[in-house]
Amino acid sequence: MxxxxxxxxxxxxxxxxxxxxxxxxxxxxxxxxxxxxxxxxxxxxxxxxxxxxxxxxxxxxxxxxxxYPDGYRGAPVLVKDEDGREKCVSCQLCEFVCPPRAIRITPGSIPASSPHAKVEKAPEEFQIDMLRCIYCGLCEEVCPEEAIFLRKENPIFVGQGRTEMVHNKERLYELGGIYPRPIKKWALK
Ligand code: SF4
Ligand code: SF4
Structure with missing residues (x-):
């Protein structure tokens, strides 16, 4: 042409x-x-x-x-209940649904001697790769235990390398803290 x-x-x-x-x-x-x-x-x-x-x-x-604009939902974190108990039961639904596969969970067991042994499971490790996360909120939507939420209070995530941008369980609970909710499915009756 x-x-x-x-x-x-x-x-x-x-x-x-x-x-x-x-x-x-x-x-x-x-x-x-x-x-x-x-x-x-x-x-x-x-x-x-x-x-x-x-x-x-x-x-x-x-x-x-x-x-941030009003529509900003925040970043995913793990939360504990008012008693300081981790709510996640490592069912891995959030890991399954996460579109960019940012979540990695290693399921673990709660020892029989624990006061929360009735729950049976808790994550041994829980990681969210913040370089992969697209802040979609599907993990929060799918969680049956109200254990993972997108919170706006989080600071902007910065790190000096890729490994620092992968939040482990300890960091996720540190960011999420205690989030009182009326539903306590696993509380002892
Ligand atoms: S907000 Fe979306 S992309 Fe980020 S961890 Fe949750 S499901 Fe995955
Ligand atoms: S955060 Fe919720 S959906 Fe994800 S493993 Fe824990 S209980 Fe399951």
Whole structure:
């Protein structure tokens, strides 16, 4: 197929007009950034979308934090009940349903001597790879024990390597803490 190349006019042949136009855009963004530097309190209340709309894209983390939109559901964590008992029974439903396969569970048994021996199972290890997680919330939806929730209170997850971005059971309970809920399916009667 023959592609017809348009003839370049004098303006296109001279590169200076394009450079001036580019500098104009740069100055426009510089003006916006300077305005936000003069009024930094305005920048702290901006959502990520507002930030890009104003041209202000660099955030001084961790001194500055994102404000999340209302629709943000949070990140998955494990929670314990009011008695400090882990609610997860390592049924692995969340591992099965997780679309990017971010969850890895090693099922374990609760010893017969435990006051919670009636439950029989608890995870020996529970990992969520936060580099894989897409924050969809399916794990929370499917959990029959209300043991895994997406919580908004979590900080932004940062790490110095991939291994630090895989949250183990200890970290997941540390982030989730105690989450009182009316349903206590496994409580002794
Ligand atoms: S939020 Fe979605 S992607 Fe993340 S662990 Fe749960 S099911 Fe998997
Ligand atoms: S978090 Fe819920 S769905 Fe996942 S293994 Fe534990 S009890 Fe099952």
């Amino acid at each position: 023959h592609v017809v190349r348009p003839e370049l006019g004098l303006k296109e042949k001279l590169y200076l007009p394009s450079i001036v136009a580019g500098m104009g855009i740069t100055l426009k963004h510089l003006g916006r950034s300077l305005r936000l530097m003069i009024a930094p309190e305005k920048k702290k209340t901006l959502s990520p979308l507002d930030m890009s709309a104003t041209g202000m894209v660099t955030m001084q983390y961790p001194e500055e934090k994102w404000t």
